[in-house]
Amino acid sequence: MASPARSGRMLLTAPALAIIVAFMLLPLLLMAYISILEKGPAGGVRWGAHTVEAYVAFLFERDLADELVLNTDYLRIFLRSFWLAGLTTLITLAIGFPTALGMALAPPRWRTFLIFLVTVPFWANLLVRNYAWIILLRNNGLVDQARHAVGLGSGPLDLLYTPVAVLIGLVYSYLPFMVLPIFASLEKLDWRLVEAAFDLGARRWQALRRIVVPLAMPGIVAGCILVFIPGLGAFITPELLGGGKALMIGNLIQSQFGAARNWPFGAALSFALLALVLLAMLAYLLRYRAPPGAER
């Protein structure tokens, strides 16, 4: 039943809905359709010729006798991306939570300035910041020079073009996405609850674990999602700091639309990724349909 208030709300959300349908849903549907088409001989697709070959190719390949055999290459690339994104999430959480807590506990007049500091890296393009890390990390780069200057060993550290360098780059790039949502939920936290915990004999660690962390959970989960999902699609940082020796999901998809000219497979890979991300989101929604702090 459309009450005036309700139809008014519909009207107000219509532009947002229209944008989501036009720029999100329609391209997704197009991508889904392309993934079940046959590829064209010169790139592109053959409209109207349907096949699920692209999805089969994700896990299987045809051997010389035209039998399907398991091919784990693509799966390994997916796993690598998930592993790297997961590790990045954990490290940003380990650094980001104490940072956000410190910010929330700082005097109010300091907070704005601290938020400002967290967002400063966004002023420069991601590519530029990654190149900066190359200059820092490369042999005889600034990190090496600083190390030698204070007498911490000699010779190069050989950090650049290793998985460690990739991880440093990713953690650095995504840290603000972890700090800001956690800070937002900590800032709203009712500190009288913590005081009450202390009054009831809780130690600092207990108060943190049983009061602060549960109340900050929506922010923590939001931060994890904001780091994990773009981390999955990251390919510039692995390319630049990792020396391009291992493909990420992003590189794999890009090459299907580039040199391989295999659009259906590229679309199918994108869809496989999307499905996995959706599953993760679904798990989150089922677990945290209402933020734990809201049920009072």
Place this chain on the structure above:
Amino acid sequence: MTVRIRAGAVGMAMLAMLAAGGAQAAGELYLYNWTNYFPPDLLKKFEADTGIKVILDTYDSNETMLAKLQAGGGGYDVVVPSDYIVPVMIEEGLLLEIDAGAMENFKNVASPFDKQWFDPERKYTAPYMWGTTGFSYDSARVPGGALEESWASFFAPPPELHGQVAALNDEVELYNAAALYLGVDKCTESAEEAQKILDVLEKQKPLLAMYQSDGTIERMIAGEVIMHHQWNGAAHRTREQKPSVVFVYPKEGLNFWQDNFAVPKDARNAENAKVFINWMMAPENIAVASNFTGYMNAIKGSEQFMDAALRDDPAVVMPAEYADRLSPAKDCSEKARELRNKVWTRLKK
């Protein structure tokens, strides 16, 4: 071929500004070209000479350009496809027949560029730049000061160079180099031959510092690596600052690519496009483009207008004795492309 770095000193922003300025009455020309691949000064000169205003848009790979034209978008008058993609575009009916071979300035085109496999009668295309993909090394830092002119120096470098070699992060270029090294067809459809190519690449991988197509010039100049799989124009610009660098034309052959001007079928200013293409075949004009890109053109008599440093660099003006080492690009079959992509994926799985 994926992203080839068309080197140039001036940023895109400047190009766009120049193209947007100086509006004249004699019509427009929408040019769709590789990034950093056309000197802004030359656009100004063209506008002054003909009164045609040029609007520039850029792309980073043939596939990007192809996909855009296939999707029916753009409204471009001149595009710059590489050799292997030209037959695809003709086949797909994307190009207008402009009969470049009959244009006034076509007489300036040097052999063998007047007749090319991808457009034997030059009905659709006129030549722009051409170049090669070999490798370069710093002669001051290799044992004995010189290496064999062979892909073996790159795929199986001497121990002193281990970890100090960089390859282009380019599926097509690296695969083709390995195929040339082994003497197999770069468009092979045989799984065994593709496996051999993969073996070479997998053996080389632990000896490499990285796969990276960006910043090859800076990396060589900074001495970050001793050897780099490189395009010849980039090698020239490396040599400008580090004269000890040598560009190698491997004896097994090296990839040879040619970029061309062509006119899309739905061009709105086709006549202006023809004026532009003819104008670009004049030696004094194309020479300016070579000075900017660091690549050689296909026009007789342009040398006298080129910078001496460019003219005298064997990395740019190929010594005649190497002519038989050039291995022209090809458009591989669907099956061959699939094998190539599998090798690439497996190399980096």
